[in-house]
Amino acid sequence: MEFNVTAKDTTLAGGQRAAVIQVIGEVDVYTAPRLKDRLLQVEREGTHHLVADLTQVGFIDSVGLGVLIGALRRARAGGGTLVLAGPNPRIRRILDITGLSSAFTVVQNVEEGVEALSREASGAAPTATQGGA
Amino acid sequence: METPQDMVELRIPRKPEYVSVARLAVSGLASRLDFSYDEVEDIKTAVGEACTTAIQETGSEFSSSPIIVRCESDDNGVRIEVIDQRGARRKRAEEESAEPPISRLLMEVLMDEVEVSEDDDGSVRVCMTKHAMREEA
Numbered sequence: 001m002e003f004n005v006t007a008k009d010t011t012l013a014g015g016q017r018a019a020v021i022q023v024i025g026e027v028d029v030y031t032a033p034r035l036k037d038r039l040l041q042v043e044r045e046g047t048h049h050l051v052a053d054l055t056q057v058g059f060i061d062s063v064g065l066g067v068l069i070g071a072l073r074r075a076r077a078g079g080g081t082l083v084l085a086g087p088n089p090r091i092r093r094i095l096d097i098t099g100l101s102s103a104f105t106v107v108q109n110v111e112e113g114v115e116a117l118s119r120e121a122s123g124a125a126p127t128a129t130q131g132g133a
Numbered sequence: 134m135e136t137p138q139d140m141v142e143l144r145i146p147r148k149p150e151y152v153s154v155a156r157l158a159v160s161g162l163a164s165r166l167d168f169s170y171d172e173v174e175d176i177k178t179a180v181g182e183a184c185t186t187a188i189q190e191t192g193s194e195f196s197s198s199p200i201i202v203r204c205e206s207d208d209n210g211v212r213i214e215v216i217d218q219r220g221a222r223r224k225r226a227e228e229e230s231a232e233p234p235i236s237r238l239l240m241e242v243l244m245d246e247v248e249v250s251e252d253d254d255g256s257v258r259v260c261m262t263k264h265a266m267r268e269e270a
Contacts, residue, residue, distance in 0.1 A: 029185040030149035059156075061181050062235040063189070090174055097242045098235050 003031040005038040009047070013118035018049035018080075020110055024056040027064030036067045043071075048080030049121055051113035055086030060094060072104060081105065081120050085113035139206050144199040147188055155202050156181045162204050163211060167265040175243035176211065176263050182236040183215035183259040210245075210264040218256045 003025035010018050019042045027035060042050065052068065054060075072082040083105045087095065095101040105120070107113050143158050145151040160177040168176070180202060187200050201216040240247050246262040 026153065028149070028181065029152055029188060059178075061152075061178070061185055062239060063185060065235055090171075093171075094178070094239065098238060 003027075003034065005035050007038055007042050010114060012049060012114065012121050014122050016049055016080075016121050017047050018051070018114065018117050019047045020051045020053055020085075020114070022053040022056070026059040027057055027067070028059065028061040029063045032061075032063040032067045035064065036070070039067070039071045043074055043078065048075045048078030049117045050075055050080065050082045051085050051110055051117060052082060053085050053110050053113070054088075054091060055109065057091065058088065060091050065094070065098060065100060068104070069100070081117065083107060083113040083116045085110045141204045141206075143202040143204075145184065145202065147198060147200055149185075149188055152181055152184045152188065155184050155200075159202065159204060159213065162206065163263075166206055166211060167208075168211075168263070169266075172263060172266075176213070176261075179240045179243045179247075179261055180213055180215060182239050183261070186234075186236045186259075187215065187217035187257075208265070210262060212260065212262045215259040215261075216256055217259075218254070 004022075005024075006022045008020045008022065010020055012018050021035075021038060021042065023035060025031060039050070050071065052071075068082065068084070075082045084095075085107050086109050087106060092101065092106070095104065095106065105113075105116050107116055141158070141162055143155060145155050156177045159180045160173055163173040163176045184200055184202065198218050201214070201218075203214040203216065205212045237247075240259070240261060244261040245264050246260075248260045250258050250260070252258060
C-alpha cells in the first residue's frame with residue numbers, strides 16, 4: 001500500500017510562513033504515525049499555518065483523525081490553524097459523523113486552503129468555505 | 134444469490150500493518166452481497182475500527198494473540214464478529230469513559246447493529262450487523 005507525506009513551504013498573503021502537507025494513500029493505525037511525525041517536524045520548524053492536502057487520500061480511520069485533531073490543537077496553540085483540503089465524499093462523511101467538520105475548516109482544494117489560512121491569519125473568519133459535504 | 138450463512142473467517146496478527154488486510158477482505162466479501170458502494174465502505178471502515186481498537190488497547194505482551202474477524206452472510210445482510218482474545222481491559226476502560234471513543238462512534242453510526250460483549254475467557258467480541266437494503270417488489 002503506497003503511503004507518502006510531503007511538506008511544501010508557502011507564504012500567506014500577509015507574509016506569514018505556511019506549509020502544505022500532501023498526504024497520499026490510506027491514513028490508518030499503520031500509516032498515521034508517519035503523518036504525525038511529518039506534522040511535528042513542520043511545527044518544530046516554527047510553521048503553524050497548515051493545509052493538509054487530502055485530495056489523494058482514499059481512507060482515514062479514527063487514528064488518522066486523532067493525528068489531525070492533535071495537529072489542529074497544536075497549530076491553534078501556536079497562533080495558526082490546520083485546514084483540510086480536498087477530502088473525498090467518504091472522508092467528508094466521516095468528518096460529519098464525528099462532528100469534526102465543524103471543528104476544521106474544510107475546503108475543496110489546496111488553493112482555497114491557502115486562501116482560508118490567509119484570511120484566518122489576517123483575523124477574518126474563514127466561514128465562507130467551512131463545512132462538510 | 135448467497136446460500137444461507139456463508140461464513141468467512143480471518144485471523145490477522147495483532148499488528149497495525151494487517152488492519153488493511155482485514156478491511157480489504159471484508160470489503161471484498163461485502164461487495165458480493167446486495168450492498169451499495171457506500172455501504173461496503175461503511176462495513177470496511179467499521180471493521181477497521183474494531184481491529185484498530187483491539188491492537189491499540191492491548192499491550193505488547195499479547196502481540197502473539199491474533200485478532201479473529203468472522204463474517205457470516207445471507208440474503209439479509211452480513212454479520213461480522215471481531216474477536217479480541219485479550220480485550221477485557223479495553224472494554225472496561227470504554228465503559229468507564231464519559232464519552233465513547235471516535236472508533237466506537239463510527240462503528241455505531243456506520244453499522245445497523247453493534248454489540249460488544251465479554252466472553253467467559255476474557256475475550257471481547259464486537260458483533261456488528263449490516264442489513265442489505267432491498268427494493269419492494
